[in-house]
Amino acid sequence: MKIERLKALSLTARLTLFFTLTSVCIVLGLGSLLMYAADQHFIDLDRFTLSDKQLLIKGILTKSRSQDDARKRLSEALNHHHGMYIAAKGIDGSTLYSSDRFSPPGQVAPGLSQPDEQVIQRWQSQGREYRALRMQQSPGYDPTNALDVVVAIDTKHHDEFIAQLGRTLAIYTVLAMIASGMFSWFAAHQGLAPLRAMKSRAATVSGRQLDERMPVGSVPIEMADLAKELNSMLDRLQSDFQRLSDFSSDLAHELRTPISNLMTQTQVVLSSQRDTETYRDTLASNVEEFQRLARMVSDMLFLAKTERSFAIPQKEHFQASSEIQKLVEFYDAVAEEKSIRINLVGDDLITGDRLMFRRAVSNLLSNALRHTPSSGDVCISVRKAQPYIEVAVANSGEDIDPKVLPRLFDRFFRADPARAHPSSDGAGLGLSITRAIVEAHSGKVAVTSKHGRTCFTLSFPVGDRSNPSHA
Numbered sequence: 001m002k003i004e005r006l007k008a009l010s011l012t013a014r015l016t017l018f019f020t021l022t023s024v025c026i027v028l029g030l031g032s033l034l035m036y037a038a039d040q041h042f043i044d045l046d047r048f049t050l051s052d053k054q055l056l057i058k059g060i061l062t063k064s065r066s067q068d069d070a071r072k073r074l075s076e077a078l079n080h081h082h083g084m085y086i087a088a089k090g091i092d093g094s095t096l097y098s099s100d101r102f103s104p105p106g107q108v109a110p111g112l113s114q115p116d117e118q119v120i121q122r123w124q125s126q127g128r129e130y131r132a133l134r135m136q137q138s139p140g141y142d143p144t145n146a147l148d149v150v151v152a153i154d155t156k157h158h159d160e161f162i163a164q165l166g167r168t169l170a171i172y173t174v175l176a177m178i179a180s181g182m183f184s185w186f187a188a189h190q191g192l193a194p195l196r197a198m199k200s201r202a203a204t205v206s207g208r209q210l211d212e213r214m215p216v217g218s219v220p221i222e223m224a225d226l227a228k229e230l231n232s233m234l235d236r237l238q239s240d241f242q243r244l245s246d247f248s249s250d251l252a253h254e255l256r257t258p259i260s261n262l263m264t265q266t267q268v269v270l271s272s273q274r275d276t277e278t279y280r281d282t283l284a285s286n287v288e289e290f291q292r293l294a295r296m297v298s299d300m301l302f303l304a305k306t307e308r309s310f311a312i313p314q315k316e317h318f319q320a321s322s323e324i325q326k327l328v329e330f331y332d333a334v335a336e337e338k339s340i341r342i343n344l345v346g347d348d349l350i351t352g353d354r355l356m357f358r359r360a361v362s363n364l365l366s367n368a369l370r371h372t373p374s375s376g377d378v379c380i381s382v383r384k385a386q387p388y389i390e391v392a393v394a395n396s397g398e399d400i401d402p403k404v405l406p407r408l409f410d411r412f413f414r415a416d417p418a419r420a421h422p423s424s425d426g427a428g429l430g431l432s433i434t435r436a437i438v439e440a441h442s443g444k445v446a447v448t449s450k451h452g453r454t455c456f457t458l459s460f461p462v463g464d465r466s467n468p469s470h471a
Contacts, residue, residue, distance in 0.1 A: 019183075085153070368456075441460050
């Protein structure tokens with residue numbers, strides 16, 4: 001539940017929370033480091049002070065001539081040191097000197113004779129904390145008996161300073177957290193402003209308004225790539241939407257003509273009594289229109305399949321020239337009628353569906369013969385251009401307007417009226433089918449038209465020739 005609530009937070013809230021927590025962790029880390037450094041500083045300071053007193057007391061005990069002399073000297077040594085305590089006891093337990101209200105525990109840690117080797121001892125007594133150094137020292141008046149000497153310091157003033165420092169750091173942390181939260185929210189809110197601008201523009205995009213684009217130059221570098229990709233996506237959507245709109249209009253136009261012909265002929269025939277021959281001719285004419293409609297529907301279904309990642313029915317290896325030669329023989333009568341020469345050069349192995357390949361090339365060859373003037377020529381070439389096998393169909397004739405070339409493979413599209421031929425019964429789907437077949441084979445199509453020659457090129461990928469046939 002908590003994770004779901006966290007995911008429901010806005011990006012601004014997430015960034016604000018993240019930056020605030022980061023700042024608080026940094027402040028807490030620095031505060032802890034400062035507290036530790038202050039405590040270590042006081043420990044080193046106390047060690048230095050206690051070591052200094054140890055040397056003083058050692059000198060006093062060494063020079064003392066009696067117990068009274070030692071007590072007097074120790075008392076004088078502590079008069080000017082508030083918070084400093086001394087306890088000196090003999091091995092037999094007798095007390096030579098002890099500060100008021102000071103009672104160190106017995107043998108908190110082993111005593112060491114050398115000051116530079118001493119270890120700080122700590123304990124609490126009556127609500128106070130002490131730090132101490134312990135040593136064993138023989139007095140001058142009795143060198144044979146060593147005294148256990150404890151030099152301690154009250155850490156109350158240190159503790160008060162540390163406590164005050166902790167409270168100050170706590171207040172500062174709270175204020176820093178509030179300030180960091182405010183600054184973090186402002187920074188996140190301003191930093192995400194370009195996203196809100198992109199959202200506003202995206203909200204205006206609709207089917208009627210697809211020309212809106214994301215601001216690339218006015219957004220940070222990190223968002224520029226996103227804006228470019230969104231613009232590219234909108235360009236594709238606009239292009240596809242325009243093609244879909246054109247396709248709908250063209251489809252309605254293409255279907256209206258044969259349906260209108262069928263309705264007109266049928267109404268005329270039914271308007272009065274006709275003889276059997278007239279009915280037969282009318283039905284024959286209707287059959288031609290139905291056949292045209294059937295071809296159109298079949299072609300549209302084929303295109304719909306290829307656009308939905310249509311799987312090639314049967315892949316096999318075959319020689320391109322042999323399949324193309326069969327098509328040349330089929331169209332030879334049409335070519336002779338217009339005195340058109342058809343040349344075939346080159347050969348290579350194609351990997352794909354044999355019938356689909358023949359249909360694609362047939363569409364190009366039929367289109368080339370239709371637009372080639374009398375006594376012209378059509379050249380079909382096959383060559384390898386890694387990683388493709390290119391099949392090019394070129395014909396002589398008028399150049400195609402460069403503005404028209406990108407739309408030649410669109411459905412129901414026909415070139416300019418100067419290149420139109422009334423004798424053609426095509427629906428403008430041949431080139432669209434050709435492109436769909438090549439793309440189904442993971443290939444590509446291209447067209448050029450210049451210097452009185454138009455060339456359509458089909459590029460089929462070079463397949464794995466170790467496997468002669470596979471599904």
